[in-house]
Amino acid sequence: MACLLALACTPVVPLAPLTARVSVPAGATTVLDGDGPAALAVATSAALFASAPVAVLTAAADPAGPAAAGPMAERIGAPLLLTPTDEDSPDVRAELTRLGTTTVLAVGEEAVRWATAAEVAARIVTDEAALSPVVAPAHRQSVLVLATDPTAQLAAVTTARASGADLAVLPGGDPRLASEHLRRPEHVVALGSGFGSPEVLEQRLAVAATGVMLPGGGQVAFPGRRMVALYGHPGAPALGVLGEQDIAGSIRRARELAAEYQPLVGEPVVPAFEIIATVADSVPGSDGNYSAESSVDELRPWVDAAREAGVYVMLDLQPGRTDFLTQAKRYEELLAQPHVGLALDPEWRLGPQQLHRVQIGSVGIDEVNSVVTWLADLTRDRVLPQKLLMVHQFRLMMINGRDRLDTSRDELSLVLHADGFGTPDLKFATWRTLHQAAPSGVRWGWKNFYDEDSPMFTAAQTMAIGPQSPVFISFQ
Numbered sequence: 001m002a003c004l005l006a007l008a009c010t011p012v013v014p015l016a017p018l019t020a021r022v023s024v025p026a027g028a029t030t031v032l033d034g035d036g037p038a039a040l041a042v043a044t045s046a047a048l049f050a051s052a053p054v055a056v057l058t059a060a061a062d063p064a065g066p067a068a069a070g071p072m073a074e075r076i077g078a079p080l081l082l083t084p085t086d087e088d089s090p091d092v093r094a095e096l097t098r099l100g101t102t103t104v105l106a107v108g109e110e111a112v113r114w115a116t117a118a119e120v121a122a123r124i125v126t127d128e129a130a131l132s133p134v135v136a137p138a139h140r141q142s143v144l145v146l147a148t149d150p151t152a153q154l155a156a157v158t159t160a161r162a163s164g165a166d167l168a169v170l171p172g173g174d175p176r177l178a179s180e181h182l183r184r185p186e187h188v189v190a191l192g193s194g195f196g197s198p199e200v201l202e203q204r205l206a207v208a209a210t211g212v213m214l215p216g217g218g219q220v221a222f223p224g225r226r227m228v229a230l231y232g233h234p235g236a237p238a239l240g241v242l243g244e245q246d247i248a249g250s251i252r253r254a255r256e257l258a259a260e261y262q263p264l265v266g267e268p269v270v271p272a273f274e275i276i277a278t279v280a281d282s283v284p285g286s287d288g289n290y291s292a293e294s295s296v297d298e299l300r301p302w303v304d305a306a307r308e309a310g311v312y313v314m315l316d317l318q319p320g321r322t323d324f325l326t327q328a329k330r331y332e333e334l335l336a337q338p339h340v341g342l343a344l345d346p347e348w349r350l351g352p353q354q355l356h357r358v359q360i361g362s363v364g365i366d367e368v369n370s371v372v373t374w375l376a377d378l379t380r381d382r383v384l385p386q387k388l389l390m391v392h393q394f395r396l397m398m399i400n401g402r403d404r405l406d407t408s409r410d411e412l413s414l415v416l417h418a419d420g421f422g423t424p425d426l427k428f429a430t431w432r433t434l435h436q437a438a439p440s441g442v443r444w445g446w447k448n449f450y451d452e453d454s455p456m457f458t459a460a461q462t463m464a465i466g467p468q469s470p471v472f473i474s475f476q
Contacts, residue, residue, distance in 0.1 A: 017133040020077050022163045023050040025143065025187040029202045032156075035192045036088030038081075041155035042095045045079035047189055048143070048163035052079050052099040054134055055122075057092075059083045059110035060155070069107040070158040072128050077136025078105070080158040083114040093118050103131060137164040142186040148173050148194040156191050165189070175201070175208035176219035176385065184209035200410055206383050212338050215310045216268040219385035221341075221413035222443050222471045226265055227312055227388075228258040229272035229474040231447070233279055233294075234302060240476045241450065242273060247302055251309045257475060260459040272312040274474050275302060278327050280318040280348035280356045290320030290350060296333055303334050313340045314390060318348035320356070324363065325370045335378060341388030342375055344368065346398040347419070365401035376409035388413050390445055390472060394420040394430050407441030415472050417445030421452035431465065445472035452476075 025047055032043040037060045045052075056073040058065035060082040073080040079099065081092050096104065104122045106112045115124050125131065145160035145167050147153050160167055168182060173194035175182050184205055195201045207219055216225040230250055232240025242250055254271035262269045277299060281292045299315070306313045315334065317327045324344050334340050349361040368391060379387045389412045393399055407414055416438065420430030431446075446465065448456050463469050 017135045018053040018131075019135045020052040020054070020079075020137055020163075021050040022048060022137045022140070025189050027198070028186065029188050029190070029198045029205065031190045031195050031198050031201060032192065034090070035194075036085075036090075037152065037155055038084055038088040038092070039090040040153060040191055041080060041082050041159060042090040042092060044145075044156040044159045044189070044191065045081060045095055045099070048145075048160060048165060049079050049099060052101055054078045054103045054105060054131060055096055055099060055101045056080045056105045056107065057083065057111045057115060058107040058155075059114070060085060060088070062108045062110055065108040065111065066154045066158075069105075070154060072105060072107065073158050073162050075136065076105075076128070076131065076134040077162045077164070078134070079162065080155045082155050083111055093120055096120050096122060105131065136162065139166075140164045141166060144168060144183070144185045144188050146170055146175070146188060146190040146195060148192060153191050160189070160191075170195075174220060175204045177224070178208055181211045182208040196410075203380060203410070207385060210383055212385055214270075214385050215312045215339055216270040221386045221388045222415075223267070225267055225471075226261060226269045227272040227472045228254070228261050228269055229274045229312075229314065229472065230254050230257070231274040231276075231316075231474045231476040233276040234298075236279075239276060239279065242275065247305045250302075251305065251311055254311055255309075261463065261473070264459060264463045270310070270312050272314060272472075272474075273302065273306055274314040274316050274343060275299060276318060277315040277331060278317050278319060280320060282356060284321075287322075289322040290356060291318060291322060291327070291348075293327065293330060296331060299331070299334060303337065303340060307337065307339050311339070312388070314343045314388065315340065316343040316345055316392075318345050319350075320348065321350045321352060321354075323367055324349065325367065325374055328371055328374065332378065335375065335387075336382050336384070338385050341390065342371070343390040343392065343417070344371065345392045345419075347392065347394070360395065360398065362398045362400060365399060365404045368399065369404070369406045372406045372409055372412065372414075376411040379411035384411075386411060386413050388415065388472075390415040390417050392417045392419040393434055394418065396433060396436070403437060403439055405439040405442070407439055414442045415445045416442050417447065417472065417474070418470075419447050421447070421449040423454055424457070427453070427457075435467075443471045444468050445474065446470035447474045447476060449476050 058069040143165040145165045230242040232242030236243040258269045258271040278291045278293045319327045346363040349363045
């Protein structure tokens with residue numbers, strides 16, 4: 001009796017709660033391969049958990065399974081894995097072994113069947129109440145997980161949250177498209193191929209972390225906005241409407257033009273200046289290149305006023321007998337500003353013996369691509385939002401080898417600008433010709449001429465142009 005009394009008085013020692021161990025991603029930026037839900041779930045578990053005594057398992061094909069299993073996994077801080085399918089078959093059993101899982105919480109009959117048939121080395125339970133006490137990992141701000149579709153990526157997203165990581169949803173897969181300022185923590189893990197390579201994502205994250213926005217918002221030129229621009233040279237009305245008034249008047253006029261287009265599209269219409277920075281000249285000048293180059297100091301007041309007014313600026317080059325890259329480098333100080341892009345005008349790119357208005361100029365694609373490389377590198381090195389590079393054209397022969405245009409640089413948005421004037425039939429003929437065998441990855445611009453078009457297109461007519469309506473409309 002004494003022995004029994006002694007045993008009865010011995011306190012019951014509670015079992016120590018089970019705790020998963022999280023892991024730190026190997027690098028600053030990790031892009032997880034595999035877009036299938038089951039494969040992505042395993043990859044996320046492998047990236048964020050070192051061990052997990054409890055794992056949650058459900059079937060991807062079960063409509064109710066992931067939705068029911070997700071809250072359970074988050075509550076107990078456990079990875080959520082999906083049973084393999086014929087199309088999406090990661091080694092779930094191997095991941096459970098790596099995690100050291102001793103209990104599998106199977107949600108749904110298919111999950112129970114699979115776990116039993118796979119002979120997983122763990123106890124299988126179907127009720128959260130049957131689990132031993134579990135403590136979820138603590139929240140950790142040092143890890144940010146990026147998802148493109150929290151519904152399609154539900155298991156991976158749940159695992160990320162269960163590991164204590166922060167989560168951001170970026171439907172376009174580009175941090176520069178984030179609607180809010182995106183902080184840059186010590187480690188970023190991106191779910192799926194929609195985020196591109198780690199190198200591309202790293203650069204995009206760096207830009208997003210600056211919080212520097214383009215006029216109209218965001219850090220990607222297109223899509224997400226249209227631009228309507230005044231074209232010309234300050235103080236020179238004969239070269240375009242931008243020169244018909246002072247800076248303040250040009251800002252007002254550009255805003256009024258943009259306002260005409262705003263009701264026609266569902267995205268911001270940003271007023272813009274297209275300033276001819278180097279003007280084609282009938283005389284060779286002291287440098288012999290038949291191009292009159294404005295100084296940075298001459299253009300700076302326009303660029304600065306545009307920045308304060310939310311106006312985008314394009315610096316247009318008419319290089320004569322020199323090359324586009326040489327002239328572009330003259331304006332590096334201005335192009336280093338987020339709201340300044342570059343336009344190349346091959347009509348005014350002369351050969352060694354050519355003269356303006358005697359011959360129509362042209363440029364080889366290698367010269368254009370050298371500008372692409374230089375401007376993209378500048379944008380990358382200065383950690384700037386995406387920059388606009390536009391090339392004018394109204395005849396195919398103006399850009400030799402156009403099919404080799406380098407559209408691979410993520411730092412730039414490239415626009416081919418249809419620069420023809422005349423009757424609607426002539427303008428449409430130019431538009432259709434330019435679209436023939438056009439390089440992929442470009443967007444389109446259009447110019448309306450007050451004097452040379454007969455008649456000039458209205459805003460509604462301009463936006464109705466297909467197959468792709470222009471993203472950049474300029475007025476001369």
